[in-house]
Amino acid sequence: MYPRPIPETARSARAAYIALVVAVLILWLLPLVTVMLTSLRSFEEVMAGNYWGWPKSFNFVENYTAVFKQTALARYFVNSLIITLPSVVGVLVLSTLTGYVLSRHRFPGNRLVFALFVGGNFLPAQIMMIPVRDLMVGVGLYDTYFALIIFHTAFQTGFATLFMRNFIAALPDELFQAARAEGASPWQTLWHVVVPLIRPALAALAILTFTFVWNDYFWAIVLTQSDAVKPVTAGLNNLRGEWTSAWNLVAAATIMVAIPPVAMFFMMQRHFIAGLTMGAVKG
Amino acid sequence: MSQFWRRHRHWLAPTLFILPGALLFGIVIILASVQTIWVSFFDWDGVGPMQWVGLANYEQLAADPQFYTSLKNNVIWLVMFMLAPPLGLALALLLNQAIAGMKFLKSLFFVPLVLASVTVGVVFTWVYDPTFGLLSLIYGWFGATAPALLSDEHLVSFAVVIAALWPQIAFCLVLFLAGLNNLNEDLIGAGRVDGARGFAMLLHVVLPQLREVSFIALAVTVIGALRSFDMVAVMTSGGPFGSSTVLAYQMYEQSIFSYRFGYGAAIATVLFAIMAVFIAWYLRTLLRPEQETA
Known part of the structure; x- marks a missing residue:
């Protein structure tokens, strides 16, 4: 395999590697994740301009039914x-x-x-x-x-x-x-x-x-x-x-x-x- | 009748098998494409009679500043899209480890590839939003004001291409991961014995084995760059002031919005001529190895 596999015994190297991959993944999917979060926000929150922070309330059912109705x-x-x-x-x-x-x-x-x-x-x-x-x-x-x-x-x-x-x-x-x-x-x-x-x-x-x-x-x-x-x-x-x-x-x-x-x-x-x-x- | 069938079925049956697909593809795709070239010699509003104008549409095109803007943007797309294969390869090298959980993490990396370009366009329109966008947020941390990328005529094309690169990199990532999985272990082992490691190993042992995959990644990326339409349509509609149009979008706009079907057909023909070079190059490479064995 290339690159050389991280050996099973190198526990800390493996943990560090996974942490790195997850960090890159979060950056990679950031635009999509924030859209997912925004789909859960309340209308007031959107009006107040909170688009990228953690949602203050989760409105999964309301928003998704609203979109269909x-x-x-x-x-x-x-x-x-x-x-x-x-x-x-x-x-x-x-x-x-x-x-x-x-x-x-x-x-x-x-x-x-x-x-x-x-x-x-x-x-x-x-x-x-x-x-x-x-x-x-x-x-x-x-x-x-x-x-x-x-x-x-x-x-x-x-x-x-x-x-x-x-x-x-x-x-x-x-x-x-x-x-x-x-x-x-x-x-x-x-x-x-x-x-x-x-x-x-x-x-x-x-x-x-x-x-x-x-x-x-x-x-x-x-x-x-x-x-x-x-x-x-x-x-x-x-x-x-x-x-x-x-x-x-x-x-x-x-x-x-x-x-x-x-x-x-x-x-x-x-x-x-x-x-x-x-x-x-x-x- | 049945005797006739029995005697001739060895060629009649295959003919009947291939006919539906060949006819449908031949009429809807191939014939239509040829017909567009024919239409490009006419003045036509899409409804009324067609008026033969010879090369007038092409002459007009050669004097149309919008055409050169589109052409320039197509070049920007093409050049910037060349980042997709190396970035895809870099990601593939990062992710090519067989550790518990990696399979799932890898598949999350593939997600942009299956998103509709409309989805990607909508998502990035928000990222770029000058007041509420992610970009303005990041600029805000540094006390700066984010540029309004999608309304800046000098930056807009770059912004759209960066959004389009997202799924394209994911595509190259998939290809290169498959390529890395098919590496010849003996060669890698021999390389290791000879003391090759890191970048030297990549350059001299790994990359030569990835030649075929790299070619596919490159070809798909070139064709993808020239075909770009959706992202421009969704993110900017060619604006501001037509500064982000590409040939595909200009063609659509001229035909559907301005009812200049002949002119649109001429633009499509030019785009086709440019792409034909790449398609021919791709087909030749794709079909050649078989000719040797056949």
Whole structure:
């Protein structure tokens, strides 16, 4: 290991090390922690200008119910779920199919198709903004859930294809030879050989796609307009404009927006890290 | 029919498998991107008929001072973002110890990575607030007055980039921790035997093994810097007086707020051209090792 591990016997060195890490961590997360604290403050305290000190009173229940009752946050929250979950499912299905074909079937143009998926994934959103918006307006989907679901499914399929192709390409060749020897059709091979083996990849992709789609802001403001379909990211920015002085409530809303991806991350951390580093590293 | 299927399924089935994903991605992402280049040769308000103007949008762009402000800010983003890989590596070196509790502490360090950029923007807007912000508090301890970073046209871009660096450093941290976990123990051991330690070890034994990870961290950081939009939109809306716009934001503003879709498309095309260089470089490196083995 590098740096050299601190030996178990060096108790005081270990204690000092942990103390140092915790100190750096507090500095690192300071902005977020203070927002959390502010989400608990009373309105009077905020008006009095105590934003960064220890809260004088804790108003967890009041503030968080207020944010759901007095603002459209609950609506935005539901919207985000309605947009994110189908997109994740769509991406998993499409990328399993594309990844399987691109990794296990040779055909002219295979590399080109793969390069387009990977390259397209790095394009700036603005290069496709006008035609995508125009397309959604044209087919009557602008300002509906479908506009965002379709776009996110399409865009995330790029990264997911890179990921799936590499994962399936790394599976042992013998399995596929055996399947061929048994006379299995491509569909049978996919269903009985590939799908059972790619569960970890599916889990990693699910959590990554969830985070990417949930956190999207650009497409939320380009493809939606009304509160009835707007996801939380765009909604939060609206709330911030409307509730400028109620920092405690905006802080509570900010924390609420952050909770789903952070919770998902902690629940599936291993998959998240594996996905991020494999998608990036194993290329 | 079934006989036809049986005879041809070895290529028909894969074609059917890849079609939905390829069509969707091809139309919504690739075709749309190409179409933008086409739109950039027109004068268009987004609703009415399109008027062919040739290169007029680009000529206008070349004379637009706002374009140069955006370009300059994109360079500021790019240069400052280069801090993310080394800082991520430094954090990774600090955290790479297998001690009880470190796993949990490490994952807390990753949190900024999963936050929405809107969240990061909102949080840092408060940090920078000139009257109530954390920064003004810190300045206050020293009896000084904090600069109003987000309304100072010379400092605003730097302030926004620093906020954006937070999740980017976390991203690099994740990559480098994974890289440090995959180090070749034999080489490290050999280095130790040869008396390499500390910085010399890092430079001559560890870093060469982190080449691939460093490349990814660098590439992702460059592309992330050029793609920056959310933080500018949330923290400053390009202000004050357009001093913090980047190409991505200027494009959005010109199209959505000023209904100049052709002009917006031209800005997007320029941004795309700049990024294409990096994307091509990344793709080449990414796909090359396979070509050798294939």
